[in-house]
Amino acid sequence: xxxxxxxxxxxxxxxxxxxxxxxxxxxxxxxxxxxxxxxxxxxxxxxxxxxxxxxxxxxxxxxxxxxxxxxxxxxxxxxxxxxxxxxxxxxxxxxxxxxxxxxxxxxxxxxxxxxxxxxxxxxxxxxxxxxxxxxxxxxxxxxxxxxxxxxxxxxxxxxxxxxxxxxxxxxxxxxxxxxxxxxxxxxxxxxxxxxxxxxxxxxxxxxxxxxxxxxxxxxxxxxxxxxxxxxxxxxxxxxxxxxxxxxxxxxxxxxxxxxxxxxxxxxxxxxxxxxxxxxxxxxxxxxxxxxxxxxxxxxxxxxxxxxxxxxxxxxxxxxxxxx
Amino acid sequence: xxxxxxxxxxxxxxxxxxxxxxxxxxxxxxxxxxxxxxxxxxxxxxxxxxxxxxxxxxxxxxxxxxxxxxxxxxxxxxxxxxxxxxxxxxxxxxxxxxxxxxxxxxxxxxxxxxxxxxxxxxxxxxxxxxxxxxxxxxxxxxxxxxxxxxxxxxxxxxxxxxxxxxxxxxxxxxxxxxxxxxxxxxxxxxxxxxxxxxxxxxxxxxxxxxxxxxxxxxxxxxxxxxxxxxxxxxxxxxxxxxxxxxxxxxxxxxxxxxxxxxxxxxxxxxxxxxxxxxxxxxxxxxxxxxxxxxxxxxxxxxxxxxxxxxxxxxxxxxxxxxx
Numbered sequence: 001x002x003x004x005x006x007x008x009x010x011x012x013x014x015x016x017x018x019x020x021x022x023x024x025x026x027x028x029x030x031x032x033x034x035x036x037x038x039x040x041x042x043x044x045x046x047x048x049x050x051x052x053x054x055x056x057x058x059x060x061x062x063x064x065x066x067x068x069x070x071x072x073x074x075x076x077x078x079x080x081x082x083x084x085x086x087x088x089x090x091x092x093x094x095x096x097x098x099x100x101x102x103x104x105x106x107x108x109x110x111x112x113x114x115x116x117x118x119x120x121x122x123x124x125x126x127x128x129x130x131x132x133x134x135x136x137x138x139x140x141x142x143x144x145x146x147x148x149x150x151x152x153x154x155x156x157x158x159x160x161x162x163x164x165x166x167x168x169x170x171x172x173x174x175x176x177x178x179x180x181x182x183x184x185x186x187x188x189x190x191x192x193x194x195x196x197x198x199x200x201x202x203x204x205x206x207x208x209x210x211x212x213x214x215x216x217x218x219x220x221x222x223x224x225x226x227x228x229x230x231x232x233x234x235x236x237x238x239x240x241x242x243x244x245x246x247x248x249x250x251x252x253x254x255x256x257x258x259x260x261x262x263x264x265x266x267x268x269x270x271x272x273x274x275x276x277x278x279x280x281x282x283x284x285x286x287x288x289x290x291x292x293x294x295x296x297x298x299x300x301x302x303x304x305x306x307x308x309x310x311x312x313x314x315x316x317x318x319x320x321x322x323x
Numbered sequence: 324x325x326x327x328x329x330x331x332x333x334x335x336x337x338x339x340x341x342x343x344x345x346x347x348x349x350x351x352x353x354x355x356x357x358x359x360x361x362x363x364x365x366x367x368x369x370x371x372x373x374x375x376x377x378x379x380x381x382x383x384x385x386x387x388x389x390x391x392x393x394x395x396x397x398x399x400x401x402x403x404x405x406x407x408x409x410x411x412x413x414x415x416x417x418x419x420x421x422x423x424x425x426x427x428x429x430x431x432x433x434x435x436x437x438x439x440x441x442x443x444x445x446x447x448x449x450x451x452x453x454x455x456x457x458x459x460x461x462x463x464x465x466x467x468x469x470x471x472x473x474x475x476x477x478x479x480x481x482x483x484x485x486x487x488x489x490x491x492x493x494x495x496x497x498x499x500x501x502x503x504x505x506x507x508x509x510x511x512x513x514x515x516x517x518x519x520x521x522x523x524x525x526x527x528x529x530x531x532x533x534x535x536x537x538x539x540x541x542x543x544x545x546x547x548x549x550x551x552x553x554x555x556x557x558x559x560x561x562x563x564x565x566x567x568x569x570x571x572x573x574x575x576x577x578x579x580x581x582x583x584x585x586x587x588x589x590x591x592x593x594x595x596x597x598x599x600x601x602x603x604x605x606x607x608x609x610x611x612x613x614x615x616x617x618x619x620x621x622x623x624x625x626x627x628x629x630x631x632x633x634x635x636x637x638x639x640x641x642x643x644x645x646x
Contacts, residue, residue, distance in 0.1 A: 031354040031376075033376060036378075037444070053356060053600070053602075055359075057601055277376070278376055278634035280603060316643075316644060321639060321644075
């Protein structure tokens, strides 16, 4: 078997700037939306970076594109692999197809049909496994061994983090005078990229991570200074992951605070954004605005950027509708 | 009573260009979105101009702003008036507040609460009347007589049409090489502005109007060369109006064709746009894409602009959901 590709072992502002150039041909420059009604409700000017309008409907397109296009030609030829049932899998399949290489995606056998279809439409080569974390890891390791594919972790990979950080670079190009950035945290890939990029351009900016109360491992880990495992059960399906080790280290260096929000707050925030911004966002993307609605972040008229992380929802059943 | 203000009696490209400058401080420059999946489905590259992301959630903000800011100071001081239960009323109230003048809005007593709230939040002065066309007109005429306010018709007013035409000017600035523009038609204000603006910049462009089969008075009138009244009963609530006389005259000069779509096609198109573009659009805005899905417009890979006219929907009940 050939040598696995060498991956970077840290996240630097330079890597994020390089990612921006590298992925520009492969991702969308997403718009920044504003709403007078939401500004009034928040008591501060808000700038929503619409990664729900990104390719594959989520910021994940950025990190996946950066990871795939950072590989050497020799490494890339062997393909990429991941285990994920969410947006990262579709994003990695899409990026691999753009580079003309195979993407091996391991998915639990009970994955929702819509998630499977999202990977299939981008040409991902799916292997189903038993729906346990161990089976996912083992199946993926076996595929990596057999194919020599590069394993691209959804958030602990530094190329992935660098790609995710390009969203806030664009936001700060459009709105250079932000005082605060609010970012959801699940595994911590978007958060790590956002924090390093934002602080490098604007050291005085506050970077606040927001997490569901019912999945508060990042908040607990942030305070404890070590990985604290907690039960994870939230409507925000994109945040049903636990924060990664490298991600926590970067959080401790660059993130100012981690606050939590209620499930009801997430649903209210999601609905308010649909109503006022007229965009489809998934529950995870509503988490930062929920922190404002629930008074968890004192904004005091500070100019605030919010990353709307994704828009992949089941349009048959919206969480504010009676069953 | 003082002399009513003199209003223009035709629509020129110069008036639309002037409107663009006049209203720029008061409206949003809306993004143009694309989707690989929708392009594949259509067999042509599509460019969606997102007027659902406009202030008040609809292109109506443009025409209202142009009408209000075109008034002389003396005329403006007496305020503006209209009868409407839809987006035009909210847009006129908003524009009047921006200019610091009163907006008198006549609404049927059975208007949905959400529409009333939309007018109230922008400071409109509402007079309720019996829910008949005659009562609306009479009540509005009485208010105009009493106050000297300028009556701003939702689509037969040429300043309103000029304002609506600025959306396609922006679209053609962003995507100069369009071959076709698809535009919904109800009263014909957006269509008149779009057709005159598009043809002036790009004489070879095809401007195709799209209308629900169940509200096909514009299509019938276009073919007959005179106003044909037809029953109007469609899910596309923004198109439940009949085409105006001046609007039909402009259509006959500048519009290449008027095609119609089914109710089921509108619902399917609306859902596809929510799924793929991740934006909230109202049924009226889905009508042009429905024409593509139903094969009513042979695109043959031509670059096609589509005006997504608005995003004001009831989020409790989506038309594709079972009751």
